[in-house]
Amino acid sequence: MYQHTRLTTNRLGFFQKFRNFDYILLVCILILGFISLATMYSTDGGEVKFHTKSHFIKLAVFTLMMLVMSFINIKYWFSIGYLVYVVVIGLLVGTYLFGITSSGSQRWINLYFINLQPSELMKIFIIVCLAKFFHRMKLENVNSIYTILTSLIIILLPMGLVIVQPDLGTAVLIAISGIAVLWFAGINYKYFIYTILGFIISLPFVIAFLKPYQKLRVLTFLNPDKDPLGAGYQIIQSKIAVGSGGIFGKGFLKGTQSYLEFLPEKHTDFIFTLFSEEFGFIGSAILLVIYAIIIYRIVAIGASSRSYFAKIFCYSFGAAIFVFITINMSMVLGLLPIVGSPLPIMSYGGSSMLATMIGFGIVMSARVHNQQMIA
């Protein structure tokens, strides 16, 4: 019986694959997409302008792409795990060499049809790569020097390339994605503890090496009221916007902080601030619940997957998405320094959405092919 099921599920028909879809996850992603479109419409001042249009097109194309990806067997994603990593490393090198510079940092590369930010893609592909790396590894080998060194190189290489852009925020997020995989792969607890201790001890030296604007951000975070019109402006205005939203919010298109331009970067990093101002505590809580369901579904799909690759990818991706969300929110709520990380799906930005959708696509594929073993 067991054998039988296995054989049949190995070759799923088109409709069977459809049946295997995680509709809860899909619906949540679609709702999130809709919310993000509405919010983008609000940032455009209640008109369909550039940001709304562009966001809609990206959302439509990438959602379609995610659906197509879910029909592709998870083992193919496994097989190209190293390749995509190498390709993105190539893109990062390309960015370093011929990238487009915008506001003092060289993050984008012109691919003729799209301006891509490879560092965003790396946040996901590093998980794919490391998941593949640990897939076949025996547990006793996981904590070997060779493994640890190799995985560290896999993480540090893209980090280095992103730091020189310079984009410390994204580099840290890439590292967190990678570390998530290491964590689930079973690297000894003590290494994590050592790392955390080492990080805390070296913090003063790290700060000494930070660029002035980065140092300013840390100082501003610690005391935003010191320079309310300068460096502290973003945090203060963001907190005012969120706080003034109250329980029910100011109402759709009525966020005064945003449409009177007090809010900085409202399309990208501070999109949650605008949403929270207009929809209040209840709206924000609902948005958090949607994110929570998405993460829960990702983890559940991982738990139901037969293959170790799918499992470790889903868990790590779920953890990474969670970290992206919490870092972005903590930042706009004044709990963390401004590091410049987008809110998945909600924020304007093609590369970030592409990366997130690719992640969802692989998770969906893992769900559709959850009985697939990978040798």
Added chain:
Amino acid sequence: MINSSSDNVKKLNSINRRMFITGSLKFFIMIGIVSRLFFLQVKENKKYLTLSDKNRIREWKLAPVRGEFHDYFGNVIAGNFEAYQLHVIPEQVEDFRYVIYRLKDLLELSDIEFKKVLKKKNEIKPWETLIVSDNLSWQKFSKINNHLYDLNGVKPVISISRNYPFKENFTHLIGYVSQANQDDIETTQAIKKNFVPGLKVGKVGLEKTFEEKLIGTNDIERYEVNAYGRRISQLEFQKGQKGKTLRLTIDTEVQKLANELLKDKAGSICVMDIYTGAVIAMHSSPSFDPNLFVFGISQDDWELIRNDPMKPLVNKTLQGNYSPGSTIKPIVALSALENGIVNTNFTVQCTGKTEMYGQTYHCWKKKGHGYMNLRNAMKQSCDTYFYEVARKLGVDKLSETAKKFGLGEKVFGDLFDIEKKGLIPNTQWKKNALGKGWLLGETIITGIGQGYIQTTPIQLCLMTAQIANGGHKIYPHLVLDDKVNDQLIDKFTPLYKNSKNIKIVQDAIFSSTNEVMGTSYRSRIDNPKYQFAGKTGTAQVKKITEEERELDLKTFQIPYEQRDHALYVAFGPYKNPRYALSIIVEHGGNGSTTAAPMATKLFKLIIDRHKMRDSLRNKNYLEI
């Protein structure tokens, strides 16, 4: 295979264990985020809502409309007029240089004025209003309006501003307004609250005293602004309250006559209702046009006023400390009668001069008056008689009576900060102020209103009024409001011990005007309707030397600054008196020739207008 599968199981166990740890962590972090949201949006909501409103709402205050001053009959004596102004918002002008030079030509601005405008422009933000001109003539205003097609961004504006239609007539009474300075803002709460750039506030006089009532409240425009301070939309327009209009007791016609009588002279005239204490007229001469100050006085005009030897900036009615001269004699007589020092039969022989305590005291009449009783001495203003009375009376008793009748005290209390108290000396005062003992000779000259004694014209007017009304206390006032409604009071506080004494003094004053030999006989009016009683006074400005006394110069032969002040106090009509007045002409020479004739003209007008005034009082005037 078994190995590998057991390894797989171990791997699964490990990953699931770690997933559990991760899941718990996620749960707590999620709770952390939600609590933070709750803290900001629910608990601290009010604080951030306020901050957000502070961000987006900006108020623009407009100058409040100032309350007016009306005279007793409702004539506007300080009102508002529409000033034609020219505003430019630099940001809305395409080519500011072109427009501003074009305006310079059209308005014929001088280089200094033009530079001032440019300086102002540099001080404001580009979206703020630049007032190019604050009070244009109608000709220039219409000229600008005809050229508007060429002046993009220039806005002709009609704004409300202060106007004094009677010009110099009320200057010392009402004062004037001018641009508020830092001092005004700091000292007056109402100015601080309603301050807008260019706000005009009272600088002196009643305009200053009643600032809080007159100022009104701002119109407030609330705008929503964006992060760069640009107005997005008007949220609210809150109409301000016009300041309170104050009705005065003054009769403009009498005031104008006072101004006319004192034309080209330095001095003061005040007229008072002897029963209500209402001031009918109060003028200090020379005066100046208060309208000059409203938009800032020019340097030339200011120098002209400041350097005038007749001192137009001094309010002589309230600030002028003058020796009362013979106008004090009714009080000296009254005091002596009240204290039982003399009676009507008390007689003194006047030989023109008298020797007392080794000093010679002269009567104004060189040949002397002969035997004088009280009535005759008052009529002819015999100095020798009053020397003797004063000597017998003593300065302390005299000062007591004088103070009772309002001398040596501020008449209006706190109404005017510039008002002087005058000086009624006594022995105690001299000891305290000068540290010297009182000399008897000083009592003697006090008896004819010379020496230390000093009074202001308004005090003399009050003194006369209180003698005229039968010796009762009245409270002089200028402004009518709910408390002071100009009705006759039922009960008067008597200032005398025996009302007969008041009658005696009144009769003596009557004789001085209406009987042959009286000092102001020439100014009398025989018609009983207008008949009045008055006492002349001539106050020496400097001690007359023996040689000068020998020369006996006529007034015009003496240099202006050394001429005597001419004084006159009077009340009328003699039967049923109603009004009292005091007149002082600085360096006017002689009370009977300079000051008394003015009273004739004044009484004619005042008594003619009495009926009108009375009818208004009984009609219960409605506040406008």
